[in-house]
Amino acid sequence: MNEVRILWVDDEVDLLKSHVLFLRGKGYDVDTCNNGADAIEMVRTTPYDLIILDEMMPGMTGLETLPLIKEQRPTTPVIMVTKSEEESIMDKAIGSKIADYIIKPVNPNQVLLSIKKNVHSQQLVTERNTADYRAEFGRISSSLADARDFGEWCAIYKKLVNWEIELTDSTDDSIREILSYQENEADNEFGKFVKRNYLDWINRRDSSTPVMSHTLLRTRVFPIVEEHEKTTLLVIDNFRYDQWRSINSLLHGYYDVESEDFYCSILPTATQYARNALFAGLMPLAIDKIMPDRWLNDNEEGGKNKYEEEFLMRQLQSSGKRWRTTFDKLIRPEAGRRLIENIQHVYDADFSVIVYNFLDILSHARTETEIIRELTEDEAAFRSLTRSWFEHSDLYTILKMLSERRHTVIITSDHGTIRVDNPIKIIGDRETSPNLRYKTGRNLNYNPKEVFEITRPEEAQLPQSNLTSTYVFATGHDFFSYPNNANKYIRYYKNTFQHGGISMEEMMVPFIVLRPKG
Structure with missing residues (x-):
C-alpha cells in the first residue's frame, strides 16, 4: 500500500491521540490541527489523500471550513464528524459533497472502514475482482471445449462481457491481459463452431438451430406484438451486448427489463445482408429470386438497403398480421428531431419500427477521423462514448416518450462489430x-x-x-x-x-x- 496522508481537524484533537496512533499503526501518515483556519493553510500546502473534519468547532465550524477546503482541493474526500444526528445538518453536509460522515463518539474501526471506502476502494475492488476472475478463468476455459449449441456460446460471451466490464477500471494490467487472451481464444473456438454448423443451421432447421436474422420477426417479435397493446421495435445498427450494458442503467427509471437474450446474425454480418433478411423474413438468395429488382449484389451500384419498409410490410402481410404499423429510419441527427416533433403516428400504431444508424456512423467515423480514434481507443472507451452519445441523443428522448405512452420496446440490431x-x-x-x-x-x-x-x-x-x-x-x-x-x-x-x-x-x-x- 502506498503511504496515505490524512489530516484530522478537531478542536479536541488532543483527546484523539489513541485514534491517531491506531491509524499510524495501520500505516497511515496522520497530521492534526484544532481549528478551521489552520486546516485551510495545511491543505493549501500539502496534498492530503483524505481529510477528517469535525462539524462542531468554536470559531469557524466544520460546515464553514468545508467549502474553503474544497476550493483548495476539490477532489480530496472529506469525512465529516458530528455529535448531532439532526437531519438538517446531515443534509447540509451531504449537499456540500462530503464523502462520508461519522457520528460521535468515534470508533477507530469505524474511521478505518471509512478511510478504506474512500481511499482504497478501487484497490480493494481490483483485488476482489482479480481473485474472482482468476477463480472463474478455468471454468470458462473448460466451457469453451464443452459448448455444444449457440445458447451455450451466448452464455460464455455474456460471462466474458460481464468480466470485461467488471475489470474495466482495474489497476491490474496483467489480469486484463489474461481476459483479452481468453476472449481471443473464445472467438477462435466460436469460429470453429460456426464453420462446423452454419450450413446445417441454414438448410436443416431443428432444435439446435438458433433464431437467425430471417426468422427473428416471426419467432420472437410478432408473438410479443400479439401480447402487448403497443410495441416498438428499435433496431440500432452495429449494437453489441456490451453497449447495451453501457446504457441500460439510464433506462431503469423508465423501463423494467422483461428479458435479455440473443439471436444469431446470418453471414455476412453486414447491413446489406443481415438487415434485409431481418425485415424480409427471407435469406438473401430468396430475396434475389423473389424480388430481383429489390436486391443489388456487392459489385452493383446503388443503395443496398432501400426497401426495408417494403420488405417488412410484405412479411407482415404474408404472416397474416393486420396491425397498424409505422416505419421510421433515422440516419441523420435532424431525423431524430423530426420524429420527436411528429411522434403521434408512433403512438397510434400497434407495431412501430425505428431503425437508428448512429453507431454505424460512429464506427466509420472512428476509422476515418483521428480524434474519434483517440476517443475510442478500445472497447471500454467505445462503450463510454456510446453511453455519452445515448444520454444526450434524440433516441433517449424518444424512449422516454414511449415509456410514458406505455409502449413495450424491443431493442436489437442487425449485427455487431469487432x-x-x-x-x-x-x-x-x-x-x-x-x-x-x-x-x-x-x-x-x-x-x-x-x-x-x-x-x-x-x-x-x-x-x-x-x-x-x-x-x-x-x-x-x-x-x-x-x-x-x-x-x-x-x-x-x-x-x-x-x-x-x-x-x-x-x-x-x-x-x-x-x-x-x-
Whole structure:
C-alpha cells in the first residue's frame, strides 16, 4: 500500500491521540490541527489523500471550513464528524459533497472502514475482482471445449462481457491481459463452431438451430406484438451486448427489463445482408429470386438497403398480421428531431419500427477521423462514448416518450462489430467486394486455413454475382488485406471496428425486451 496522508481537524484533537496512533499503526501518515483556519493553510500546502473534519468547532465550524477546503482541493474526500444526528445538518453536509460522515463518539474501526471506502476502494475492488476472475478463468476455459449449441456460446460471451466490464477500471494490467487472451481464444473456438454448423443451421432447421436474422420477426417479435397493446421495435445498427450494458442503467427509471437474450446474425454480418433478411423474413438468395429488382449484389451500384419498409410490410402481410404499423429510419441527427416533433403516428400504431444508424456512423467515423480514434481507443472507451452519445441523443428522448405512452420496446440490431488487429492476405480482381471482414467475387486467392470459405453460395442461401463467385469470411480479430501498398492499408485499418465476418461480437446480437414502468 502506498503511504496515505490524512489530516484530522478537531478542536479536541488532543483527546484523539489513541485514534491517531491506531491509524499510524495501520500505516497511515496522520497530521492534526484544532481549528478551521489552520486546516485551510495545511491543505493549501500539502496534498492530503483524505481529510477528517469535525462539524462542531468554536470559531469557524466544520460546515464553514468545508467549502474553503474544497476550493483548495476539490477532489480530496472529506469525512465529516458530528455529535448531532439532526437531519438538517446531515443534509447540509451531504449537499456540500462530503464523502462520508461519522457520528460521535468515534470508533477507530469505524474511521478505518471509512478511510478504506474512500481511499482504497478501487484497490480493494481490483483485488476482489482479480481473485474472482482468476477463480472463474478455468471454468470458462473448460466451457469453451464443452459448448455444444449457440445458447451455450451466448452464455460464455455474456460471462466474458460481464468480466470485461467488471475489470474495466482495474489497476491490474496483467489480469486484463489474461481476459483479452481468453476472449481471443473464445472467438477462435466460436469460429470453429460456426464453420462446423452454419450450413446445417441454414438448410436443416431443428432444435439446435438458433433464431437467425430471417426468422427473428416471426419467432420472437410478432408473438410479443400479439401480447402487448403497443410495441416498438428499435433496431440500432452495429449494437453489441456490451453497449447495451453501457446504457441500460439510464433506462431503469423508465423501463423494467422483461428479458435479455440473443439471436444469431446470418453471414455476412453486414447491413446489406443481415438487415434485409431481418425485415424480409427471407435469406438473401430468396430475396434475389423473389424480388430481383429489390436486391443489388456487392459489385452493383446503388443503395443496398432501400426497401426495408417494403420488405417488412410484405412479411407482415404474408404472416397474416393486420396491425397498424409505422416505419421510421433515422440516419441523420435532424431525423431524430423530426420524429420527436411528429411522434403521434408512433403512438397510434400497434407495431412501430425505428431503425437508428448512429453507431454505424460512429464506427466509420472512428476509422476515418483521428480524434474519434483517440476517443475510442478500445472497447471500454467505445462503450463510454456510446453511453455519452445515448444520454444526450434524440433516441433517449424518444424512449422516454414511449415509456410514458406505455409502449413495450424491443431493442436489437442487425449485427455487431469487432475491433480488428490481425491482417490476412487475399487477392481478388476489381469486382471483389470491398468489405474487410468478408469478400465475395471470382478468382479469389487466399489461405483456406485462415478463413471460412463458401465455394457454393447457394448452400448458404447467398446470391452470386456470377457463376464462379465464392464467399470467404474472416474470423476472430482478422481482417483482409491486399498485397499492394499493404503497410499503409494495415496501418489505416488496424484497431478499427469492422463487421461482416465471424465472431461472437458480430453474430451474437442482443435482443432486449423492455416493459414500461408504472
